[in-house]
Amino acid sequence: MIRLLQATRGIVLSLLVVFGSTGIFIFNQGCSSDGNGEPIEQNGESADGGSTSADGTLRVPGGDPVTLDPALAGDAISATYVVELFGGLVTIDKDLNVVGDIAESWEISPDGRVYTFHLRDNVVFHYSNRLVTAEDFKYSMERAADPQTASIVAEAYLGDIVGARDMIRGRADEISGIKVVDDFTLEITIDEPKPYFLAKLTYPTAFVVDKDQIESNPRNWLRKPHGTGPYKLKEWRLGESILLEANDRYHLGAPSVKTVEFLLSGGSILTMYQNNELDVAGVSINDIERVQDPNDPLSDEYVSADELSISYLGFNTQKPPFDDANVRRAFGMAIDREKIAEVLLMDMLPVAHSIMPPGLPGYNPDARGPTYDPEQARQLLAESKYGGPGGLPKVTITEIGGGATAGSDTQAMIEMWKDNLGVEVEIEQTEEATFWQDLDKGQYQMFTAGWIMDYPDPEDILDILFYSKSRQNNTRYSNAEVDALLLQARTEQDVAARMALYQQAEQIILDEAPWIPLYYGRDHVVVKPYVKNYLLPPMVIPKLRYVTLEQ
Amino acid sequence: MQGLLPYVVRRLAWAPVILLAVSFITFAIIRLGPGDPVSVAQGQYRDPEVLERIRHTKGLDKPFLEQYGIYLKNVLHGDLGESFRYPTMTVPEIIFRKMWVSAQIGIVALAVIFGVGIPIGIYAAVKQGTWADPFSISVFLFFQSIPVLVTVPVMLLVFVLKLHWLPTGGWACPVDLGFLPEPVNCIGVFDKRIIMPVLALSLPGVAGVARLTRATTLSVLGEEYVRTARAKGLREFTVMSRHVARNALLPLVTVIGLSLAALLEGAFFTETLLGIPGIGRLAFESVGERDYDVIMAMTMVLATAFIVANIVIDIVYTFIDPRIRYERQRAG
Numbered sequence: 015m016i017r018l019l020q021a022t023r024g025i026v027l028s029l030l031v032v033f034g035s036t037g038i039f040i041f042n043q044g045c046s047s048d049g050n051g052e053p054i055e056q057n058g059e060s061a062d063g064g065s066t067s068a069d070g071t072l073r074v075p076g077g078d079p080v081t082l083d084p085a086l087a088g089d090a091i092s093a094t095y096v097v098e099l100f101g102g103l104v105t106i107d108k109d110l111n112v113v114g115d116i117a118e119s120w121e122i123s124p125d126g127r128v129y130t131f132h133l134r135d136n137v138v139f140h141y142s143n144r145l146v147t148a149e150d151f152k153y154s155m156e157r158a159a160d161p162q163t164a165s166i167v168a169e170a171y172l173g174d175i176v177g178a179r180d181m182i183r184g185r186a187d188e189i190s191g192i193k194v195v196d197d198f199t200l201e202i203t204i205d206e207p208k209p210y211f212l213a214k215l216t217y218p219t220a221f222v223v224d225k226d227q228i229e230s231n232p233r234n235w236l237r238k239p240h241g242t243g244p245y246k247l248k249e250w251r252l253g254e255s256i257l258l259e260a261n262d263r264y265h266l267g268a269p270s271v272k273t274v275e276f277l278l279s280g281g282s283i284l285t286m287y288q289n290n291e292l293d294v295a296g297v298s299i300n301d302i303e304r305v306q307d308p309n310d311p312l313s314d315e316y317v318s319a320d321e322l323s324i325s326y327l328g329f330n331t332q333k334p335p336f337d338d339a340n341v342r343r344a345f346g347m348a349i350d351r352e353k354i355a356e357v358l359l360m361d362m363l364p365v366a367h368s369i370m371p372p373g374l375p376g377y378n379p380d381a382r383g384p385t386y387d388p389e390q391a392r393q394l395l396a397e398s399k400y401g402g403p404g405g406l407p408k409v410t411i412t413e414i415g416g417g418a419t420a421g422s423d424t425q426a427m428i429e430m431w432k433d434n435l436g437v438e439v440e441i442e443q444t445e446e447a448t449f450w451q452d453l454d455k456g457q458y459q460m461f462t463a464g465w466i467m468d469y470p471d472p473e474d475i476l477d478i479l480f481y482s483k484s485r486q487n488n489t490r491y492s493n494a495e496v497d498a499l500l501l502q503a504r505t506e507q508d509v510a511a512r513m514a515l516y517q518q519a520e521q522i523i524l525d526e527a528p529w530i531p532l533y534y535g536r537d538h539v540v541v542k543p544y545v546k547n548y549l550l551p552p553m554v555i556p557k558l559r560y561v562t563l564e565q
Numbered sequence: 566m567q568g569l570l571p572y573v574v575r576r577l578a579w580a581p582v583i584l585l586a587v588s589f590i591t592f593a594i595i596r597l598g599p600g601d602p603v604s605v606a607q608g609q610y611r612d613p614e615v616l617e618r619i620r621h622t623k624g625l626d627k628p629f630l631e632q633y634g635i636y637l638k639n640v641l642h643g644d645l646g647e648s649f650r651y652p653t654m655t656v657p658e659i660i661f662r663k664m665w666v667s668a669q670i671g672i673v674a675l676a677v678i679f680g681v682g683i684p685i686g687i688y689a690a691v692k693q694g695t696w697a698d699p700f701s702i703s704v705f706l707f708f709q710s711i712p713v714l715v716t717v718p719v720m721l722l723v724f725v726l727k728l729h730w731l732p733t734g735g736w737a738c739p740v741d742l743g744f745l746p747e748p749v750n751c752i753g754v755f756d757k758r759i760i761m762p763v764l765a766l767s768l769p770g771v772a773g774v775a776r777l778t779r780a781t782t783l784s785v786l787g788e789e790y791v792r793t794a795r796a797k798g799l800r801e802f803t804v805m806s807r808h809v810a811r812n813a814l815l816p817l818v819t820v821i822g823l824s825l826a827a828l829l830e831g832a833f834f835t836e837t838l839l840g841i842p843g844i845g846r847l848a849f850e851s852v853g854e855r856d857y858d859v860i861m862a863m864t865m866v867l868a869t870a871f872i873v874a875n876i877v878i879d880i881v882y883t884f885i886d887p888r889i890r891y892e893r894q895r896a897g
Binding site: 080081082083086088089161162164166169170183233234236251252253254277278279280281282285286288289291444445446447448450451452454485486 | 599600601603604605606611612613614615616618619622623650651652653654658659662663718721725726729732733734735736837838839840841842846847853854855
């Protein structure tokens with residue numbers, strides 16, 4: 015559900031490099047200071063009258079959310095706020111484990127299909143202080159599935175629940191698989207014993223909202239939503255700022271930082287950070303060199319962390335010439351990703367060898383797809399049914415971009431295909447909306463794109479992108495053996511056996527190369543020394559409650 | 566002033582026709598172009614069936630002309646539609662707040678352009694033939710030739726990181742006129758944050774106004790009525806203000822309209838680089854997100870503003886230059 019370019023607007027900058035749309039860089043362009051080590055004095059006067067960290071406010075850059083409605087939120091930026099404001103049955107902790115949120119405990123029936131949740135009996139909605147009950151959860155999930163809500167994500171996250179698809183399609187007035195046993199017991203029945211179902215419930219679509227508030231104020235309830243999360247919404251000024259206030263009654267422990275201010279205005283984030291107007295800032299490729307330079311004071315405040323995301327080169331396996339696996343392998347072996355990462359991406363992103371990124375359960379450090387080998391690449395191309403570079407039809411690579419210049423990494427790949435394979439590849443840039451639409455129609459031969467994990471389970475990448483009947487299978491890849499493995503993994507109850515199935519499927523996919531994995535995502539930020547425990551989790555989780563400010 | 570009223574009425578009668586044409590063309594461009602707000606919002610998980618269902622709910626699967634008809638009908642009933650990006654807000658809520666921010670910056674920038682450009686131009690004309698003439702103008706020509714993409718980072722380096730005079734960007738309104746309705750109660754022109762955007766927007770425009778002023782002043786200075794005025798023994802100041810300036814400034818009124826367009830163009834970069842929540846950034850983002858109704862509303866409001874501005878300028882002409890009459894028979 016994550017809109018990749020959206021994500022680049024915030025502090026999540028890593029994938030931006032891969033898309034290389036130069037136009038976006040100006041959003042994060044700071045001025046290049048001389049970096050002469052001059053300490054930057056606190057300048058209270060310039061920083062908007064008093065919103066310095068001294069009064070216990072954490073000031074971070076943020077993107078303008080599409081919506082704060084949990085039922086509708088489908089992008090990373092909206093989710094950043096929604097997970098702080100609202101809560102569900104379960105949540106993800108800082109070590110990426112699925113843990114109880116409003117549900118204190120749960121049991122899963124022996125056949126793996128019925129989940130019985132026992133809710134805490136002391137969780138109240140913000141502002142109204144009304145007790146959250148099982149009935150609220152039933153209402154909230156049915157509201158998300160209601161066709162009138164028009165949630166784009168409801169089917170992906172709630173579709174496994176018995177009866178949810180019927181309601182989404184307007185064939186039922188309720189989700190038959192959600193049963194209120196008593197005030198604090200909720201029973202959810204799913205269609206098949208899917209171990210990843212619980213992880214899906216950590217996504218906003220399944221979060222609880224206050225029926226009383228929504229029904230009494232359907233248009234404006236999001237101005238001060240009654241959530242249950244660690245923070246309450248104090249103010250949202252469109253395009254300017256979002257102000258969160260700590261929920262002192264938060265059931266998993268009240269947050270230490272009392273106020274968090276997200277500055278949505280964009281502009282020169284790093285300059286604002288240097289001028290003490292922000293406590294955290296993302297570092298773009300324009301600034302990475304000086305931020306990493308040990309002589310620059312910023313280098314002491316620089317941190318980077320892996321993200322659960324990956325960028326890749328995709329082939330349409332139904333379209334010539336990439337309907338031949340040898341051609342795909344040859345194209346993969348002709349590009350030197352290590353060199354591109356080092357020279358053009360300033361080592362901001364690690365080269366990817368697997369489909370499942372590091373940190374994901376099931377990640378296999380030994381997985382290998384086609385790696386740089388120009389000699390063998392030429393040989394494979396000659397062995398293909400096209401017989402060599404001369405027999406290929408015209409090849410075009412498509413990427414998201416403004417059209418002025420291609421991403422430097424794409425240009426490098428094109429040069430490498432020309433040098434190592436003797437193939438002239440044309441480049442086509444299209445902007446985001448068109449790109450996704452045409453990708454779905456299977457119009458591109460070859461493209462670069464990315465994937466950001468929504469929940470920490472291999473199903474969220476392998477099954478969704480490579481199962482032959484999946485709607486998101488945009489490489490049109492189809493392999494009966496892989497399909498069988500993925501189907502088996504869906505309902506395999508033994509964790510180790512399940513991961514082994516995914517790894518097996520992953521290696522087959524890598525060998526057949528519908529994808530050439532390019533780079534894993536990585537976050538690069540600077541954090542002021544007085545901000546402690548500012549986590550850089552690899553995916554969107556409620557993280558603000560861990561932060562403390564030192565005076 | 567005879568003939569002015571019928572002229573204005575005629576112009577006003579044309580306004581709806583122009584607006585209708587503008588709305589149709591804009592509607593056609595955004596609807597018939599590739600991509601739509603539903604597919605943009607969907608992002609990486611795309612399910613064609615879900616997309617179709619939501620398009621149907623939002624009426625995006627209807628024939629183009631029918632959609633346009635529905636849109637027109639809604640607008641006539643005062644409903645500007647809904648935003649896909651901000652599903653919980655109405656279109657006027659979104660655009661007027663941002664327009665007000667850009668308008669304040671634009672008005673101040675316009676005042677600076679003319680407030681600085683006119684005196685420089687007159688000064689250059691009076692000093693014609695001396696070094697002060699080319700020098701005064703070329704200082705501003707220098708600023709005209711530097712793109713905003715350069716001036717803004719330089720200003721950030723100097724004013725923010727070195728001198729610590731100004732905050733990095735953003736927008737604030739320290740003056741809240743509570744008796745006015747939202748959003749115009751919020752006055753940001755007295756906040757320091759307005760300095761950089763105004764400088765970035767106005768500096769490139771000063772040279773143009775100064776050069777035009779210089780040229781028209783020079784031509785007026787050669788007129789016989791100026792010689793007559795001087796011959797009458799009037800003080801030089803009176804000659805300049807009454808006889809020269811008034812006639813020299815006439816062509817500048819036309820430039821105001823053009824400057825407005827230039828300011829809008831510059832607003833995108835300035836607002837993006839300085840993090841100002843204004844209309845330039847909103848326009849750029851809304852197009853990228855295919856936020857149909859917001860794009861439509863912005864286009865229509867701006868078109869209306871241009872039509873009104875042009876009519877006002879035409880009316881102002883008649884006050885400045887008594888020779889101009891708007892009569893039916895005369896061409897021009």
